[in-house]
Amino acid sequence: MKRFATALGAVALLVTACGGGPQSGGDSKLTGGKIVLGVLNDQSAGYSALSGKNSVEAVKMAIEDFKAKYGDKAVTSDIEVVDADHQNKPDVANTKAAEFYDRDGVDAILDVPTSSAALKVADVAKAKKKLYFNITAATTDLTGKSCNKYTFHYAYDTYMLANGTGKNATENGAKNWYIVYPNYAFGQDMERSFKAAVEKAGGHVVGEDAAPFPSDNFSTYLLKAPTLNPKPDVIGTMQAGSDLVNLVKQYNEFKLRDKGVGLSVGLMFLTDIHSLTPAALAGTTYTDAWYWNFDAKNREWADKFKARTGSRPTFAHAANYSAATQYLEAVQAAGTDDADKVVAQLEGKKVDDFFLRNGEIRKADHRVLHDAYLAQVKQPDEVKEDWDYVKILKTIPAAEAFRAPSPDCQL
Amino acid sequence: MTTDVLPEVGRPARARAKRFARPALLAAGLIVAVWLPNGIYTGLAVDLLCWALFAVSVDLLLGYAGLLSFGHAAYWGSSAYATGLLAVHLGLPFPLAVLGGALTAALIAIPVGFLAVKRVGIYFAMVTLAFAQMIYFIANEWRSVTGGENGMQSVPRTLGSADLSDNYYFYYAALPIVLGGLWLAWRIVHSPFGRVLVAIRDNPARARALGYPVHRYKLAAFVLSAFVAGLGGGLFALAHQFVSLDTLHWTTSGKAVIMVVLGGIGTLWGALFGSSFVVVLEDSLSQADFASPGLLTGGIFVLAVLLFRRGLWGSVAAFFRRR
Numbered sequence: 001m002k003r004f005a006t007a008l009g010a011v012a013l014l015v016t017a018c019g020g021g022p023q024s025g026g027d028s029k030l031t032g033g034k035i036v037l038g039v040l041n042d043q044s045a046g047y048s049a050l051s052g053k054n055s056v057e058a059v060k061m062a063i064e065d066f067k068a069k070y071g072d073k074a075v076t077s078d079i080e081v082v083d084a085d086h087q088n089k090p091d092v093a094n095t096k097a098a099e100f101y102d103r104d105g106v107d108a109i110l111d112v113p114t115s116s117a118a119l120k121v122a123d124v125a126k127a128k129k130k131l132y133f134n135i136t137a138a139t140t141d142l143t144g145k146s147c148n149k150y151t152f153h154y155a156y157d158t159y160m161l162a163n164g165t166g167k168n169a170t171e172n173g174a175k176n177w178y179i180v181y182p183n184y185a186f187g188q189d190m191e192r193s194f195k196a197a198v199e200k201a202g203g204h205v206v207g208e209d210a211a212p213f214p215s216d217n218f219s220t221y222l223l224k225a226p227t228l229n230p231k232p233d234v235i236g237t238m239q240a241g242s243d244l245v246n247l248v249k250q251y252n253e254f255k256l257r258d259k260g261v262g263l264s265v266g267l268m269f270l271t272d273i274h275s276l277t278p279a280a281l282a283g284t285t286y287t288d289a290w291y292w293n294f295d296a297k298n299r300e301w302a303d304k305f306k307a308r309t310g311s312r313p314t315f316a317h318a319a320n321y322s323a324a325t326q327y328l329e330a331v332q333a334a335g336t337d338d339a340d341k342v343v344a345q346l347e348g349k350k351v352d353d354f355f356l357r358n359g360e361i362r363k364a365d366h367r368v369l370h371d372a373y374l375a376q377v378k379q380p381d382e383v384k385e386d387w388d389y390v391k392i393l394k395t396i397p398a399a400e401a402f403r404a405p406s407p408d409c410q411l
Numbered sequence: 412m413t414t415d416v417l418p419e420v421g422r423p424a425r426a427r428a429k430r431f432a433r434p435a436l437l438a439a440g441l442i443v444a445v446w447l448p449n450g451i452y453t454g455l456a457v458d459l460l461c462w463a464l465f466a467v468s469v470d471l472l473l474g475y476a477g478l479l480s481f482g483h484a485a486y487w488g489s490s491a492y493a494t495g496l497l498a499v500h501l502g503l504p505f506p507l508a509v510l511g512g513a514l515t516a517a518l519i520a521i522p523v524g525f526l527a528v529k530r531v532g533i534y535f536a537m538v539t540l541a542f543a544q545m546i547y548f549i550a551n552e553w554r555s556v557t558g559g560e561n562g563m564q565s566v567p568r569t570l571g572s573a574d575l576s577d578n579y580y581f582y583y584a585a586l587p588i589v590l591g592g593l594w595l596a597w598r599i600v601h602s603p604f605g606r607v608l609v610a611i612r613d614n615p616a617r618a619r620a621l622g623y624p625v626h627r628y629k630l631a632a633f634v635l636s637a638f639v640a641g642l643g644g645g646l647f648a649l650a651h652q653f654v655s656l657d658t659l660h661w662t663t664s665g666k667a668v669i670m671v672v673l674g675g676i677g678t679l680w681g682a683l684f685g686s687s688f689v690v691v692l693e694d695s696l697s698q699a700d701f702a703s704p705g706l707l708t709g710g711i712f713v714l715a716v717l718l719f720r721r722g723l724w725g726s727v728a729a730f731f732r733r734r
Contacts (some may be wrong), residue, residue: 044703085697085704090562090655092697095454098578103452116562120653123564127576139561146564184551185560331710 008362013406014365029336031105034078037063037324038106040096040121040157043085043134044191046241047113049134050269054309055320061304066332075332082106097132107337108327110301113362115139119306122151128352129339133323136316138186138267142401143365144183147409150339150344152366155319157290158189159403160372161266163353164287166197168374170407172236172285172393177205178219180247181238182213183265190238196329198236206232211239218247219254226259234262240261244272248280257283270314270387273377278389281377285393288375290315290355293388299353312387315355322355364405372401425731436680454576455694457650459687462580462591466670466686467596467679468636473668474677475600476632477612478528481536481664482543483640485523488659489546489639491648492557495566498649503566505575508644509588514542516641519546522682524633528626531615540661547659552577562655566648578650585646594643596679600637610633617628640667669708683723684695 037057039058065077066235072327085094093112100106112118117136125132126148134142135154138161140394142153170177172345177198180189187210195205206228209221218239225235235256244265251263265286273281292302292312301321305313330345331337347366351359356372368390383389412451430510489533494512497503498675503511527538550557557563568575575581599605611618611625648654657663666689674685690710696704719726 044705083698087697089657090653091458091657092693094651094653095458095694096697098454099452116560116655118679119561119564120651120655123653141561185554340520378506 001101014364019063029109029338030076030331031337034076035078035328035331036082036104036106036338037327038097038104039081039102039111039320040086040100040109041083041085042088042095042113043083045088047088047385048134051111051113051276051316052315053083053401054305054311054317056081056137057309058305058313058317058321059110059324060220061308062143062321062328064330066325070332074237075335075392079192079328079351079394080135082204086112086114088117089312090112090116090120094120094124097121098128101125101130103126105330107339107342110323111135111316113137115141115149116259118142119146122148122344123342125150131327131339131342133327134320137145139189140406143409144406145408147365147411149343149366149408149411152323152361152368154368155315156287156372157367158186159193160239160289160401161287162190162193162401163197164193164263164372164374164401165266165285166203166362167201168287168394168396169285170201170203173263174262175203176230176232177234177236178225178228178232178261179205179208179236179238180211180218181208182240183210184213187213188236192354194236194238194266206230209405211243214243216242216246218250222247222250222254222256225256225261234264236264236266237282238266240267241272244268245397248276248284253281256328269391270312271317273389274311275389277380278377278383279380281389282379284377285339286375286377287396288315288373288390288392289370290318290377291390291392293371293385293390294373301354306373318355323352325353326351326356328359340360357395360398362405364411366404366411367405369398370404372396413523413644430599434451440680440683444590448579448582451691451699453582454650455690457578457582457585457642457726458694460585461647461650462465462667462670462686462690464589464592464646465640465667466674466682467593468643469667470597470638470671470674470676470679470682471599471639472632475605475612475677476608476629478629478633479532479536479668480633480636481537482523482539482541482661483551483667484659484661484663485539485543485546486489486520486640487644487647487663488550488638488654489519490516490644491654491658493641494564494645494648495563498565498566502567504570505584505590505649506556506570509649511644511647512648513570513638516644517638520634520637521630522554524630524637528629528633529672540664543659543661543664547656547661550553551656554696556733557654557656560656562653563648564653566652566654568652572581576680581650583651588642588646592639593679593683595635595711596639599632600679601691604628631659669712671722673712673722675725675728676720678724680728681722681724688723 009281039059041051043052064234077275084096110133112121113135113136118279121132132151133154138158140157182189237247248272263284265284292298302313328343334345345360347359348363359370361368373392375390375391467485472480489510493515494508495506497511523542527535607623656695670685670689673681675681721729
């Protein structure tokens with residue numbers, strides 16, 4: 001046993017000593033003679049289902065489709081994907097992002113959930129002058145005071161979620177709101193934007209409460225809701241992940257829907273509905289960046305995705321595919337992976353792929369604009385097909401879905 | 412510096428071997444430290460330095476004073492924030508910013524330690540944890556200063572006109588501070604003060620009977636340990652040019668304790684090995700196709716506690732001593 005301990009120590013030393021890899025080099029138009037995409041996201045914790053490994057698959061699909069489209073004319077056939085689990089920790093994200101760019105020769109990093117981690121990766125991208133497409137982090141700082149030339153914000157942000165749900169649900173008749181939000185940066189952002197959107201649309205916020213984060217008991221707020229005067233038509237919850245799951249379960253236990261208090265969710269992914277079951281969420285409205293069964297075009301891709309992964313894509317998966325595709329197209333057009341030239345290709349570009357409907361990569365702040373959707377979870381008897389849990393109430397046009405460029409952003 | 416915690420009966424042969432072993436080990440350690448950024452990814456190398464200091468600071472307290480602090484992230488993290496603030500707002504050269512951060516950590520440790528050392532065992536751990544959680548929530552709520560959940564971005568690291576943007580150079584710039592911190596820890600352990608700490612750890616009643624002010628000694632050890640943790644935390648902030656709330660989170664305290672237990676309590680060297688092991692393991696797991704890294708690190712921890720109570724280094728040292 002003592003010898004085994006020695007051996008273990010030796011292994012530890014060995015592990016410490018290994019790991020140095022070759023630096024990328026080469027003088028072709030592509031650094032290292034190839035394109036490398038790096039997917040950095042949560043592959044083991046709370047956000048692994050909504051993006052995670054399946055986003056790596058989505059990026060691989062984008063590469064295959066790109067190769068198939070251009071064949072011999074493609075700028076290179078040597079396109080790789082590397083991926084890493086940042087465990088939602090900003091310091092791990094920082095080390096991994098720098099390692100991606102420096103050691104693995106990554107040309108563009110994709111995804112990165114958790115705002116603090118995403119902000120850090122944007123910083124690294126700026127320092128290394130390499131591209132970063134943020135997809136699953138929601139903070140508007142990425143296109144605000146922390147924006148930079150090499151960072152693009154895809155899919156969604158707190159403004160888009162709050163504005164989409166707050167404005168449209170109010171216009172659809174939910175006049176009185178009670179807002180519950182988790183007391184941290186994301187929740188506070190959401191609460192501010194949400195309240196502004198509701199009031200602008202002529203609604204009224206009768207009450208708002210900050211819940212501790214994380215929390216597993218929301219009964220205080222839920223029991224309070226029907227007693228407020230005037231009685232709220234709907235509870236707007238900004239909780240996400242397991243907090244959302246707990247809140248929804250308790251909402252159902254207290255039968256608030258039967259008491260005439262609806263539920264509206266700030267941020268929800270298809271995988272959240274899948275794990276909670278549509279019955280638990282029936283009738284809930286939220287803003288979606290993309291929905292797989294919206295039309296034939298989406299469905300076609302969703303079928304391919306399902307064939308590979310066994311599940312239907314969330315908007316994060318589709319956005320990863322789209323971002324990878326747009327990056328490769330830009331490299332193809334520029335004929336090089338030189339970051340500045342690729343950025344020049346992307347800036348101001350109007351795009352229309354299955355994810356980016358009426359899409360535009362806004363030059364002013366690198367916000368990627370596209371149509372968003374007001375979605376409602378179906379009643380259980382309306383669900384005819386697995387994963388088809390949502391009906392789209394309304395398309396929010398790209399021009400209205402996102403905020404105007406922030407004056408804080410100096411690219 | 413290797414095994415002096417365990418009570419030993421001096422034998423001439425062993426004493427002679429020890430005389431040779433110590434400089435040889437030290438030289439080997441120094442060579443590895445100087446070579447490191449050429450062998451592994453530089454960002455990781457800098458992380459190893461920072462965590463080594465943190466683990467040593469916990470070992471100082473746990474191994475030599477017998478105090479299990481479960482809230483040491485408070486000092487690591489508050490120094491990270493203080494260092495970040497000094498660098499961002501005053502543009503201090505990085506060694507001064509780190510020193511400022513470490514002093515801040517030591518300052519915070521005084522009142523916390525004053526209250527905590529009055530308790531022992533699990534109660535001590537809980538008191539330190541409670542204060543660490545308080546500091547965590549203060550940092551979370553004090554958004555105008557700390558950036559709350561989003562953290563503090565773009566912390567500059569400057570030293571005159573030297574360009575430290577590359578981690579390779581920053582490693583060598585930071586190395587003297589780390590070696591200084593390790594030397595401080597070694598010095599503390601091998602001073603009369605350190606001997607008294609060990610005496611207090613082993614038999615507080617007797618130490619008191621001999622006239623040593625036990626609480627004051629413990630408090631001094633606590634503050635010194637916080638200072639060393641602060642050196643590491645400040646460097647960590649500069650290494651990442653970023654301070655996140657994670658630096659104050661209780662899991663960070665736990666990680667440091669795990670490092671020390673894995674490496675070997677009360678050996679200092681063990682803390683170095685334990686921290687390197689954990690940091691490298693976490694790094695390689697993040698890129699391995701393994702769904703739950705926590706399961707593996709947890710499993711290794713359980714195995715280590717069950718099979719090698721002395722930890723990696725402690726077991727190796729015991730193996731050689733027995734021969």
